[in-house]
Amino acid sequence: MKLRRRWDILRMRLRSLLRPKRVEEDLDKELRFHLAQQTDENLATGMPPAEARRAALRKLGGVTQIQEECRDMRRTDHIETLWRDLRYALRSLGKSPGFTAVILLTLALSIGANSAIFSVIDGVLLRPLPYPDADRIVRVFFHSASYPRFPLNPFDFRDFRARNRSFESLAGFTRSDLQLSGTGQPERFTGFAVTAGFFHALGLRPARGHEFNTNDEIPGNQQQAILSDRLWRNRFAADPNIIGRKITLDSRPFTVAGVMPPGTEHPGNEYNGVAHGETVDVWWPFAFQGNPAHRGSHYLEVVGRLKKGVTSTQAQSEMNALIAQLAHEYPDALAGWQALVIPLYREIVGPSERLILVLLGAVGLVLLIACANAANLLLARATSRQREIAVRAALGAGRARLVRQMLTESLLIAFIGGGLAVAIAVAGVWALVSFLPAGFPRADTIHVNAAVFAFTLLVALATGVLFGLAPALQAARTDFHDNLRAGGRGAGGDRAHLRLRSVLVVGEVSLACLLLIGAGLMLRSFVNLLRADPGFHPEHLLTANVALPDATYKATEAPHFWGRLCASLDSIAGIRAAGVGTDLPWTGYDDNIGGFTIEGKKPAANEEFHARYHVASPGYFRAVGIPLVRGRFFTAGDNMKAPLAMIVNRSMARRYWPNEDALGKRITFEDHPKEADWLTVVGIVGDVKDKPDSPAAEMALWWPIGQSPVSVNNMAVVVRGSSAPSLLVNDLRQAVRQIDPTLAVANVRPMDDIADANVSTPLFALFLVAVFAALALTLAAIGIYGVISYAVSQRTREFGLRMALGAQAGDVRRLVLRQGVKLALAGVALGLVGALALGRVLWSLLYQVSAADPVTFASVAALAIAIAALACYLPARRATGVDPATALRSE
């Protein structure tokens, strides 16, 4: 029985909700019937027909009132009111399509674009490190004035590991690529020789098998390898019985000891650097022994996991104490060194911190501008609707009802804008990701960040509610009669509104200027970067890496192999020059040698002679396009039978032989040199910086390949053609295969790619900031347009009067323009001052541009004022377009 009643009630509610028209008609019909009955009765008492009907109506009372009361009884009031408010809001938004389009665009652009860009920043730069308790992971370096961040010597590392109390695990690692053969094509993989506890320090463990122990560090023990998930799947078909399987690496047998899970990220390193990320495919034990007194060779990078509660500063003090201790035992090797312990996070994110700061700043500025704009538009709308509100209030709308209506409208705008923003955010992330330079780390993990989107939406919503509601509250409080009498031009609140709106616009313009100046400065430095002479010719140049396994190529055989390869390449038609060298420009190699002796010179106190060192074949410089300044390049005659030769770069020549000719000068690496131990400078070549944006080139020297004191088993091959380098790939592979088919040709890529990769980050940053600046400028222009066109509509009568009294259209137009440009000027002035103050933030991102670059500042000021004038132009034309008579009559 109760159920039946519930059903009846539900049916009635649904009916009144879904078919309100039908319900109203029914009520109408019912009331008509009632009237007819009453009229009949009146007629029966002898009234004349007209009188009978009038009396019946009178008896029934106000039909409208009955209808309204019946509606109340139906209790669907809330939903219906909402529905009516929504329809009203839609209608009134539809009636001012300009306002609607602009505010929706403002919201959609600011929320959508902001979320998209922030999502990319978040995905690429802000993601936490993929290691458990990453805040306890640190990098350990040696430090001195000449070498601020230096790798460790294995024996120093071993002593640190044995004596420290700060670390849960301290591990060393050094780059050592391996060539895999035996399964398919020989291929070279990025590899690291690591000590025991390397993965433990990172907080990782193999998915299968186990990591190395100290026993594996003894040379001659069985060779083992840990594979990356990628290598295991691609080359070993994800063999579930891989552990213990024998594989051939660098022509030596290895046993697979483990497989790392997917997502194992290399922490990044400096010496023969490999970028942070899933960049490493094979790890093998770092084995070392020898005389612990020989500690001159530094090549082991160190990563450590601090014990709980130990800070990196505490660890650094302990390391320093250990160095002091060791310096007693090995004064030659350790005097003058200090320890440097840096959190891994700082190591990885540190370099891009400024960039992140600038981009986040840009996000914030655009959001501010967007809010100012939304506020501005809503204020303008509220002011022009004061009369409408007054009329509705006079007709009996309660204050709550009016506020509710306004709120509905604000929320409607926010939600439609938010909906559009979702589309823009999704499309924007997609566009940004496709714009990212190839091989950008983590590009595949970037997606719209829901939290950011929600936050931005909330801010926009709050702005909408605040500025949409405040005028409604105010209007509801003021005396409606005043407003009605004032006739649309509103009462006192008006002026205050206009002033507030002008302040908002000035703020918007200044923020936009700030962003524009940032973008302009970055654009200028980017152009400088592209224009700067790299010191070599990247075009038409193919590069690759070939490594000769130590097991099959002894030290004397390697130079012989490279000689044959270069000769073979040189003989190919279409190859203009070919060579091999230990490294390529701009690839981050950082091999330093210090402590050599320059004939007839003494190093400054507390310093030693030092330089980057490289090995090059005779054709290397010609192929890379590094110009010869003086002297000669190497020749095939620079071999073990000839006197020792070397080439230095211009920086080294200038630094160590200032005001002298470096050619023919000699250095030696021996403490007690015989005559044959001296190297003679045979050539001086042009400078190449470490990175395109490095402040200056480092000093560098080259040994000829035939006299190299260091291993030349792993070399970069450079081949210069006369057209697209991709045409040379097959020639290169063929040439290598002809000499030794077991060798892998790795990292085949045009030098242009390496060059592009080096400017991709500044380009990406420039692109993002430019997008922000364009967005900001658009929003600011919208703001100016809004304020000026409102001001014009308020002054229609005044303009009409002026023109009726003989003012020319030009005068009026100038009047309007002046008002707009005045706002813009104030904004620009504030913006320029702000930019000067904030210049320091940008400084480190700039390249050969002053943070107060007058060209940029002047252009931005001109651009902003021009855009402002443009935004005023339409309203100005409208001001003069009105017929004076109409204008005077308009109110």
Added chain:
Amino acid sequence: MSKPSDLIQGTLDLLILQTISLEPKHGWAIAKRIEQVSEDVLQVSQGALYPALHRLEQQGWIRAAWRKTGTGREAKFYQLTRAGRAQLEKELAQWERLSHAVGLVIRMAS
């Protein structure tokens, strides 16, 4: 003449339910019937009648259907639902109790 405000809302509901408890009636007939039976003491304001009917209908006490009257016009006839009948009994009992109580007080006071 009684104004609508004199009729306590619950009372009008009770009168309507009671009036249609024997047979379905349309709004005008309900008003007429109440006036007749009360010997014109209770004048039902038509402005209050229809909202009350709406309310009772929304609450599921009464149900309406369109039917032809004797004069050939279409009218909306209201009848009690089962729940409405139960409600009527409850309200009647309550009314009896209340009027008895009021009567007692008045007699005591006089």
